[in-house]
Amino acid sequence: MDPGLRIERIGGKVFPANTPALFLDRDGTINVDTGYPDDPADIVLRDDIAPAIVAANGANIPVVVVTNQSGIARGYFGWDEFALVNGRVLELLADSGATVDMVLACAYHDAGAGPLTVANHPMRKPNPGMLIEAAKRLGLDLKRSLIVGDKPADMEAGQRAGLKRGWLVDGEAAAIGGLSVLPLRDARDLEGLLAAIRSL
Numbered sequence: 001m002d003p004g005l006r007i008e009r010i011g012g013k014v015f016p017a018n019t020p021a022l023f024l025d026r027d028g029t030i031n032v033d034t035g036y037p038d039d040p041a042d043i044v045l046r047d048d049i050a051p052a053i054v055a056a057n058g059a060n061i062p063v064v065v066v067t068n069q070s071g072i073a074r075g076y077f078g079w080d081e082f083a084l085v086n087g088r089v090l091e092l093l094a095d096s097g098a099t100v101d102m103v104l105a106c107a108y109h110d111a112g113a114g115p116l117t118v119a120n121h122p123m124r125k126p127n128p129g130m131l132i133e134a135a136k137r138l139g140l141d142l143k144r145s146l147i148v149g150d151k152p153a154d155m156e157a158g159q160r161a162g163l164k165r166g167w168l169v170d171g172e173a174a175a176i177g178g179l180s181v182l183p184l185r186d187a188r189d190l191e192g193l194l195a196a197i198r199s200l
């Protein structure tokens with residue numbers, strides 16, 4: 001087993017072959033980013049993300065969380081704390097009727113110490129490894145998949161995985177290679193994202 005990677009398949013929902021997915025970053029996208037969160041009691045959801053997940057659930061689109069967790073390589077916390085925090089994120093989403101189907105987390109970082117100290121690991125965003133791994137496991141059509149994140153690295157990972165559309169929390173409209181980036185800043189932006197999910 002890969003010591004710097006966690007992959008959790010949640011629930012047994014069956015998806016059609018070659019389905020697009022909704023990829024989501026976690027910290028700063030699903031939950032308010034508190035900087036290397038390691039305490040479930042600190043977790044607060046952002047307002048505009050549960051509706052997007054609910055829309056994907058309703059359209060039978062798999063929801064896949066792809067999260068860099070360099071706090072583990074840096075020695076700030078361990079996989080046990082990650083699991084507790086992540087469980088709290090999923091619990092708060094469930095309270096809003098929103099279900100995540102898979103979570104992939106990458107601990108590798110070049111600033112760490114020990115076996116997780118790896119520079120430019122293929123699973124760490126902006127590299128596309130986690131998206132490609134999810135695509136293998138769920139049988140995804142990456143080209144039609146969407147990604148929502150709060151960092152340019154999220155958008156770059158999407159672009160390098162072959163996605164065409166991304167939404168950047170508090171960002172600006174942009175094009176990164178073949179990926180069109182739209183901002184996710186207000187209710188109108190959210191309506192656009194919901195419409196895109198429903199028309200997949």
Ligand SMILES: [Mg+2]
Nearest residue numbers: 025027028150
């Ligand atoms: Mg983030």
